Amino acid sequence: GAVVAIQDMGAAGLTCSTMEMASRGGTGIEIDLAKVPQRETGMTPYEIMLSESQERMLLVAGKGREHEVLAVFKKWGLDAVVVGQVTEGGIARIDNNGRVAAEIPPHPLAEEGPVYHRPIAAPAPRRETAADWFVFAAEGTDLTQNFVKLLASPTIASKRWITEQYDTSVRTNTLAGPGASDAAVVRIKDPKTGVVKRALALSTDGNGRWCQLNPRVGAMHAVAEAARNVACSGARPIAATNCLNFGSPEKPEVMWQFSETIDGLAEACTALGTPITGGNVSFYNETLGKSIYPTPVLGVLGILDDASRVLKMAFRDEGDVILLFDGSHAAVGAIFGSPSSDARANLARDFSSSQYSKTIAAIIAGEPPAIDLAAEKRLIDCLLALSAEGAVQSAHDISDGGLAVTLAESCFASSSVVGAQVKLLEEGPAEAAAFGERGARAVVSVTPSKLAAVLDTARQYKVAARQIGQVTRSDAFGIEYKGRAVIDSSVLTLRDAWAHSLERTLAQK
Incomplete structure (x- = not known):
């Protein structure tokens, strides 16, 4: 019961997981990019938020129970860090070394993206005997x-x-x-x-x-x-x-x-x-x-x-x-x-x-x-x-x-x-x-x-x-x-x- 929500990071990395989770929960979210593990130095906020490094998950732990979750990860030899928190107000705030890198409502990003209406046509029928x-x-x-x-x-x-x-x-x-x-x-x-x-x-x-x-x-x-x-x-x-x-x-x-x-x-x-x-x-x-x-x-x-x-x-x-x-x-x-x-x-x-x-x-x-x-x-x-x-x-x-x-x-x-x-x-x-x-x-x-x-x-x-x-x-x-x-x-x-x-x-x- 220590974990409230969990989502994998696929396409669009942190951007996708943070915005979708906040949107579905009807909440805001605050992320500190300085706390996000990085394999290279000098990465920009844009690169960190869109990185699609594999085998990563974003978890939300119950308030005050994050140490229980971290202990489980440590037991199994896995890395886990606290990178942010859920907030009120329905705004996603991305901080980078004390400066606001982005501030936007998560719902439009998660639910109101452009929809492609590409042409669809069946191929010509195969004529076989x-x-x-x-x-x-x-x-x-x-x-x-x-x-x-x-x-x-x-x-x-x-x-x-x-x-x-x-x-x-x-x-x-x-x-x-x-x-x-x-x-x-x-x-x-x-x-x-x-x-x-x-x-x-x-x-x-x-x-x-x-x-x-x-x-x-x-x-x-x-x-x-x-x-x-x-x-x-x-x-x-x-x-x-x-x-x-x-x-x-x-x-x-x-x-x-x-x-x-x-x-x-x-x-x-x-x-x-x-x-x-x-x-x-x-x-x-x-x-x-x-x-x-x-x-x-x-x-x-x-x-x-x-x-x-x-x-x-x-x-x-x-x-x-x-x-x-x-x-x-x-x-x-x-x-x-x-x-x-x-x-x-x-x-x-x-x-x-x-x-x-x-x-x-x-x-x-x-x-x-x-x-x-x-x-x-x-x-x-x-x-x-x-x-x-x-x-x-x-x-x-x-x-x-x-x-x-x-x-x-x-x-x-x-x-x-x-x-x-x-x-x-x-x-x-x-x-x-x-x-x-x-x-x-x-x-x-x-x-x-x-x-x-x-x-x-x-x-x-x-x-x-x-x-x-x-x-x-x-x-x-x-x-x-x-x-x-x-x-x-x-x-x-x-x-x-x-x-x-x-x-x-x-x-x-």
């Missing part, structure tokens, strides 16, 4: 080599070569580091007793490829995947932040992408109960006048009420049952089951937006898969219930690379050699079944003794759950489709392609 879309391989084709290539693609390959160059341990509190779970998980200790009860989970996700094809739907998928990942760690998603990256806003089509993205984020965050708490926008990301893909990156925060219930993605024990969860509750294979030419064309169109299509056929076209936010919410709630019960061995969401990549990554994450043997019974192309990226799905593993209870919980949450395979204590990884092996490889071969792709690629350059 079946000739522009992915062509599925003939039935019975061995997809193993395509799978190896997919695992080695930069989007899917292991990022361990990067993450191992940084410290991913937060003192002794990291419960799930990079690659262990679908989200990073850090336990929270009671500051007085040291007892651990709860934990925080965080995941960041984004798909510029899908946002290029459909900014609104792509943005909704980014929110859904980040929330799904947090739920797969056992945590309930509660809030979100963002980093929105676009080309020049002076181009009407870029402003259209931005507007569509915001609408998509708002709809998805509302449906999943993850309000945006803050974020940033980066414009003018171009090379030789060509804009980047619209790339909203979403970070979703979740809370585990019981830190001992963290879920990880690794398959664990021989004989564990592998289940495919689908929040849409459609019968497995229903999306492929229609024999109509329209249904087949729609499948090819959606699949053309997949990572597999990009990697194997160099095609980025069509539309992202349709999103069902109600299905996403059902799946999230089901995963949380199973985690709280300690009912499942592992959980891993289905996203880039589809079901096949999810299964392989669950093998790779294990501390010992485990494999998986899976049988798929869907109608339609094997590539769509193995590598399709439709959302609201996850793979979980469960001991045989708990299978019936897990299936019952899934039914209660209206989540389709189907047994598709088994964890094995071997080096074999296989996916059978319509009675034929479409992927057949050793786990070690697949893992080698996945684990070392980035450094091999960079070494060649």
Whole structure:
């Protein structure tokens, strides 16, 4: 209770944080710039107030309790100083070495700034036909080599070569580091007793490829995947932040992408109960006048009420049952089951937006898969219930690379050699079944003794759950489709392609 208010210093530094906090509180504020820590000498008031040095926060402590706040910062080895005070009268006063550098009402700066009304125009419609879309391989084709290539693609390959160059341990509190779970998980200790009860989970996700094809739907998928990942760690998603990256806003089509993205984020965050708490926008990301893909990156925060219930993605024990969860509750294979030419064309169109299509056929076209936010919410709630019960061995969401990549990554994450043997019974192309990226799905593993209870919980949450395979204590990884092996490889071969792709690629350059 010692802290009355807190805000981070992002764009415009002290100017933004002081004016916004005073405006929202209906108060004045007085800042002494001589007390503000400075890394260089001779800085002007203008430079100090607008500096955007990172990792800084502005806090307001209750009167007479500032020493309590300073003591907490000292305990954790952080710098903190008193730089001013809240005042009456609704005026912001900036002092510099005994002289008034600025004196202005904070409300106009915080709330009455100029509003840009830039031209917005949707780009010309993409005119595509079946000739522009992915062509599925003939039935019975061995997809193993395509799978190896997919695992080695930069989007899917292991990022361990990067993450191992940084410290991913937060003192002794990291419960799930990079690659262990679908989200990073850090336990929270009671500051007085040291007892651990709860934990925080965080995941960041984004798909510029899908946002290029459909900014609104792509943005909704980014929110859904980040929330799904947090739920797969056992945590309930509660809030979100963002980093929105676009080309020049002076181009009407870029402003259209931005507007569509915001609408998509708002709809998805509302449906999943993850309000945006803050974020940033980066414009003018171009090379030789060509804009980047619209790339909203979403970070979703979740809370585990019981830190001992963290879920990880690794398959664990021989004989564990592998289940495919689908929040849409459609019968497995229903999306492929229609024999109509329209249904087949729609499948090819959606699949053309997949990572597999990009990697194997160099095609980025069509539309992202349709999103069902109600299905996403059902799946999230089901995963949380199973985690709280300690009912499942592992959980891993289905996203880039589809079901096949999810299964392989669950093998790779294990501390010992485990494999998986899976049988798929869907109608339609094997590539769509193995590598399709439709959302609201996850793979979980469960001991045989708990299978019936897990299936019952899934039914209660209206989540389709189907047994598709088994964890094995071997080096074999296989996916059978319509009675034929479409992927057949050793786990070690697949893992080698996945684990070392980035450094091999960079070494060649």
